Amino acid sequence: MYGTEVMPERGVELQTWILEEDNKYDTQVKESSIWWGPLIGVTDQLELALPFELEWDQVGGDKASFTFKRFGIEARYRMVSQDPVEAPALVPLVRLAIKRDVTVRDDVRVEGDVVASYETGAVHALVDLGFVSDITPHTHHTEMRPSGGVSIRVAGELRLGAELYAELSLDSRGESWAAVGPNVAWTHGRFWFSGAFGIGIYHINAAPRVMWGIAF
Amino acid sequence: MRSPFAMCGGRAGLAGLLVLAAVAGMASADPGGRVTGTITVTESDGKPANATDVIVYVVGFVEPADDQVATITQKGRKFVPDLVAITVNESVSFPNNDSFLHNVFSQSGPRKFDLGSFKGGETKARRFPETGVVDVYCNIHPEMAATILVLPNRRHARADDSGHFVLEGVPAGDWRVFAYTRRATKPTSAKVSVKAGAETTVDLSIVRGAEPAHLNKYGEKYHGGQVYK
Numbered sequence: 512m513y514g515t516e517v518m519p520e521r522g523v524e525l526q527t528w529i530l531e532e533d534n535k536y537d538t539q540v541k542e543s544s545i546w547w548g549p550l551i552g553v554t555d556q557l558e559l560a561l562p563f564e565l566e567w568d569q570v571g572g573d574k575a576s577f578t579f580k581r582f583g584i585e586a587r588y589r590m591v592s593q594d595p596v597e598a599p600a601l602v603p604l605v606r607l608a609i610k611r612d613v614t615v616r617d618d619v620r621v622e623g624d625v626v627a628s629y630e631t632g633a634v635h636a637l638v639d640l641g642f643v644s645d646i647t648p649h650t651h652h653t654e655m656r657p658s659g660g661v662s663i664r665v666a667g668e669l670r671l672g673a674e675l676y677a678e679l680s681l682d683s684r685g686e687s688w689a690a691v692g693p694n695v696a697w698t699h700g701r702f703w704f705s706g707a708f709g710i711g712i713y714h715i716n717a718a719p720r721v722m723w724g725i726a727f
Numbered sequence: 728m729r730s731p732f733a734m735c736g737g738r739a740g741l742a743g744l745l746v747l748a749a750v751a752g753m754a755s756a757d758p759g760g761r762v763t764g765t766i767t768v769t770e771s772d773g774k775p776a777n778a779t780d781v782i783v784y785v786v787g788f789v790e791p792a793d794d795q796v797a798t799i800t801q802k803g804r805k806f807v808p809d810l811v812a813i814t815v816n817e818s819v820s821f822p823n824n825d826s827f828l829h830n831v832f833s834q835s836g837p838r839k840f841d842l843g844s845f846k847g848g849e850t851k852a853r854r855f856p857e858t859g860v861v862d863v864y865c866n867i868h869p870e871m872a873a874t875i876l877v878l879p880n881r882r883h884a885r886a887d888d889s890g891h892f893v894l895e896g897v898p899a900g901d902w903r904v905f906a907y908t909r910r911a912t913k914p915t916s917a918k919v920s921v922k923a924g925a926e927t928t929v930d931l932s933i934v935r936g937a938e939p940a941h942l943n944k945y946g947e948k949y950h951g952g953q954v955y956k
Contacts, residue, residue, distance in 0.1 A: 519843030521828065535875035553845055595839055596856055726945070 512639045512658040512676055514602040515628040516553030517589045525549050526560075526724040535715040538684045542568040542623075544580065550712070550724075561583045561725060564610075581620060583610030602628045606641075608612075617647045624656075633664040635672075652684040660694060674707050676718070688715035701726040709713040759896040760921040762882075766890040766906050767932040772844040776918040776935055778890035780908055782812045783874060783931075784883035785894060785919070787902040793881060796852065799863065799873050806863065806873035810909050813855060813881040819875055830866035832929065832944040837861055839878060841944055862904045864941055869949040874909050899923040903932070912936040 518524055528546035535542070538669050547561030563582035569575035585608030592598050605680040612618035624641035641656035660674025677689035690709030697704050709718035766783065768776040800869065802824040802879045804926040813819060821831050823845055831842040831851070837859025842851045846865070857876045865871035876883070886892040886906075894904075898921065905916045915933045943949050 519830075519841050521830075521844035552843060594853065596854060700947055 512625050512660065512674060513587070513604070513606055513624050513641070515589055515602040515626055517556060517558040517587055518550055519593070520552050520555045521702070522552040522726060523549060524724050524726040525642065526722065528722040530718070530720045532688070532718050533716045535688045535711075535718075537714075539571050540568065541575075542566065548617070549652065556589045556591075558587050560608075562608075562610075563626070578696075579613050581610045581612045583608055584592065585609070585622070589661075599636065600630055602630075604628075612645070615645075615647065619646050621646065634661065635664070635670065636661045636673075641666070650684065651682075653681045654677040654680060654685055654687070662694060662696060670696040671698075674709075676707075676709060677713070685686060686714060690715055690718040691714040728755040729921040730851050751769045751927075758923055759898045760923055761926045762897050762904060762919055762921060762929060763926060764892060764904075764929040764931065766886045766892060767930070768908065769902045769932070769934055770864060770892065771912065771934055777916050779888055779934065780808070780810055781886040781890070781892075781906055782810060782874065782883055782908070783892045783894060783904060783906050784812060784878050784880075785897055785902045785904050786879060788880055788900065790814065790880035790882070796820050797875075798822065799869070799875075799889040800824050801865070802830070804865075804868050804871060804925075806865075806871055809873040810876070810907075811873075812878055814883075815858050815877050815879055816854065816856055818852050818854045818903065822850040825849050826919060828867060829871070830893040830944070831863060832866055833861050833863050834942075834946075835859065838875075841866075862941065864943075866944045869943070872909070872941065876907060884912055897921045897927075904929050906933050908933055908935055910935045910938055 526548060530544050532542045533555050545565040545631040548560050548592055549562045551560050552558050555696055564580045566580035567575060567577040573639025585606060587604060587606045592602045598637055600694040606624040608622040612620060621644045626639045628635060628637045638659040642653060643656055644653040656678050658674060658676035660672055662670040664670050672694050674694050675691040679687045690711050692709040694707035704723045711717055766778045766781045768778045769783060770776050795817055797811045797813050797819045799811060799819055800822050811819065819844060823829050824847065826847045828844045828846055830844040833840050836856050837857040838861045840853050845851060858877050858879050861875040861877060863873045863875060882894050882897050884892050884894050900921050901918065903916050904919050905914055907914060912934050915931050917929045917931055919927050919929050921927050
């Protein structure tokens with residue numbers, strides 16, 4: 512799930528995401544992936560990310576594999592000012608990413624998100640309508656990645672809440688899963704941390720994820 | 728900072744007074760009176776100081792803004808001027824006249840903002856919708872510091888070299904006149920009783936201390952320590 516905050520102009524942040532998916536689908540697939548990359552504030556509303564992804568996976572009792580999975584470029588455009596006085600309560604953001612799959616040499620991945628956040632008092636709500644599409648010369652697979660959540664500022668920059676996220680295949684080339692669970696987010700100076708423990712509600716046991724970033 | 732889901736001493740007192748002033752009432756349409764006087768500025772060691780960087784203002788009534796835009800220029804690793812007074816809801820522009828980047832920000836309660844890093848020749852601006860004292864710094868150059876007084880009315884003026892000031896068009900009534908300078912150890916003020924068409928005189932004195940330490944926009948000490956004028 513993507514937020515609606517972006518870096519100020521010429522700001523730089525390094526982000527790390529670790530995403531786990533335990534025993535998903537009937538084939539009991541286990542995956543852990545690392546998303547790492549710098550984000551650069553191009554303007555006060557547009558930032559670029561240059562991520563690369565590592566992936567560990569295991570299907571059933573088969574031998575596990577760990578590989579450099581993909582790299583690419585993405586743009587995140589916040590459609591309103593990020594100034595705390597000028598920004599409205601409802602903030603929309605669009606994201607578009609293009610990535611190369613290193614292990615499937617003719618695959619191009621296209622990712623997109625339309626994100627909206629709403630803040631009132633200590634409450635922050637977020638909805639992300641995302642999709643991922645893997646395109647090769649002969650095949651095409653698309654899945655929706657909707658997510659949403661609510662968090663409440665409980666003390667200082669500490670937030671607690673809950674979120675729901677899912678991957679929903681739109682064709683027979685993939686399967687779907689969904690998870691819901693508590694989340695926590697904490698900001699301290701130039702550092703932030705966010706984590707969620709998604710408990711499987713459809714075709715997955717658990718989908719915990721942690722993310723952190725440090726700005727320069 | 729992002730999350731995916733995610734004044735010290737006298738200044739605090741001054742901020743409180745400004746908030747109170749904002750709710751005290753609207754000024755009437757009378758021609759008002761004139762408040763004049765002299766500010767005496769001394770350094771904390773007792774030596775006399777120049778009064779040109781002192782702003783005098785009146786609180787107790789509210790007036791709408793003139794829609795003027797004040798300017799604080801970044802030049803030679805300084806904010807020029809380093810003290811401006813505006814009326815609430817007016818804007819301040821921040822042109823960068825240096826040949827290198829600046830990152831202007833404020834963490835003051837009445838108005839937090841972060842202009843990001845912008846290069847010479849570029850200008851960014853912000854509007855100030857709440858009264859109070861807004862301390863402005865550069866996240867790259869710790870020696871740069873300025874203050875914006877966001878006031879509830881337009882009756883504010885800068886003292887001249889000799890410390891003399893004139894406030895025109897002050898509505899008739901009992902108000903409080905403040906003098907403020909950056910690095911003031913505490914705000915100084917006096918009550919005035921203004922009559923329409925008349926002149927009221929008030930003299931004030933203010934003591935200037937050392938530049939207070941400040942942190943960068945992340946709440947950390949600057950790399951290499953603080954450097955002050």
